[in-house]
Amino acid sequence: DGGITQSPKYLFRKEGQNVTLSCEQNLNHDAMYWYRQDPGQGLRLIYYSQIVNDFQKGDIAEGYSVSREKKESFPLTVTSAQKNPTAFYLCASHTGEHYNEQFFGPGTRLTVL
Amino acid sequence: GENVEQHPSTLSVQEGDSAVIKCTYSDSASNYFPWYKQELGKRPQLIIDIRSNVGEKKDQRIAVTLNKTAKHFSLHITETQPEDSAVYFCAASETSYDKVIFGPGTSLSVIP
Numbered sequence: 497d498g499g500i501t502q503s504p505k506y507l508f509r510k511e512g513q514n515v516t517l518s519c520e521q522n523l524n525h526d527a528m529y530w531y532r533q534d535p536g537q538g539l540r541l542i543y544y545s546q547i548v549n550d551f552q553k554g555d556i557a558e559g560y561s562v563s564r565e566k567k568e569s570f571p572l573t574v575t576s577a578q579k580n581p582t583a584f585y586l587c588a589s590h591t592g593e594h595y596n597e598q599f600f601g602p603g604t605r606l607t608v609l
Numbered sequence: 610g611e612n613v614e615q616h617p618s619t620l621s622v623q624e625g626d627s628a629v630i631k632c633t634y635s636d637s638a639s640n641y642f643p644w645y646k647q648e649l650g651k652r653p654q655l656i657i658d659i660r661s662n663v664g665e666k667k668d669q670r671i672a673v674t675l676n677k678t679a680k681h682f683s684l685h686i687t688e689t690q691p692e693d694s695a696v697y698f699c700a701a702s703e704t705s706y707d708k709v710i711f712g713p714g715t716s717l718s719v720i721p
Contacts, residue, residue: 529709536618538698538713539653546707554708555610586652597643597655598709 499523502587502601509574509581509608517572517604519587525599526592528570532556533584533603542585545570546592574606582608611636613701615712623720628686630715632699635680639701642675642682643709648695656697657684689719 500521509515519528527546531539541554545564559578564570570589574581584605588598612635622628634642640661645653659666659673659682666673670689675682686693696716702709 531711536713538615539711541708541710544708552708555710597658600652600654602652 500587500589500599500601502604504604507604507606511608512576514573514575517585519570519601520568521589522568523589523599525589527590529588530572531586533586539586581606611639611701611710613699613710613712615699615715617715619716621718621720622689624689624691626689628689628717630684630697631681632712633681634701638703641702643700644673644684645698646695653698691719691721693717694719
């Protein structure tokens with residue numbers, strides 16, 4: 497289970513506040529991803545980064561922002577523009593080589609009060 | 610963009626029976642199809658994957674089949690056990706590190 501961590505495990509925020517979710521990996525992986533998981537909707541891609549200082553929008557990027565200043569870190573900011581932010585957020589990383597698996601972090605459950 | 614559909618959304622089987630989960634995808638450029646298992650309260654983990662140049666792949670009690678012409682692929686679990694109970698996600702991508710699009714998931718319950 498080690499190698500990719502997310503913090504905190506549970507996060508509460510008031511409506512209108514921005515909040516940043518942490519994702520760190522020590523696997524020396526080039527690619528990192530953020531997914532949102534809602535019941536019955538699977539894993540939806542928010543943002544992904546294949547290399548440091550570069551990232552691309554996924555299918556549901558609106559209301560979210562990311563940065564990739566270091567290979568090990570890919571923080572996700574949930575802004576006040578995200579209309580329905582309460583969800584389970586999963587971070588993943590990948591070696592960047594063909595046909596290798598994505599490794600997931602333990603997730604952060606965000607609740608907006 | 611790619612769209613992955615998955616059926617059924619829930620599946621209950623008796624212990625020892627087989628379970629089949631089916632997925633379809635829309636983008637003919639997709640050539641990598643992983644399956645992930647997520648146990649309750651845990652992170653998703655890869656259980657098997659298949660590349661487009663292969664029609665079937667087996668790993669003990671788990672097998673995956675791929676029909677590129679019809680754009681569908683399936684997960685087969687034989688001799689199911691209670692520990693197989695979990696949510697299973699299929700996925701598709703052009704390469705394994707590119708955008709990976711997941712299906713909505715199938716909640717499998719194996720009844721002892």
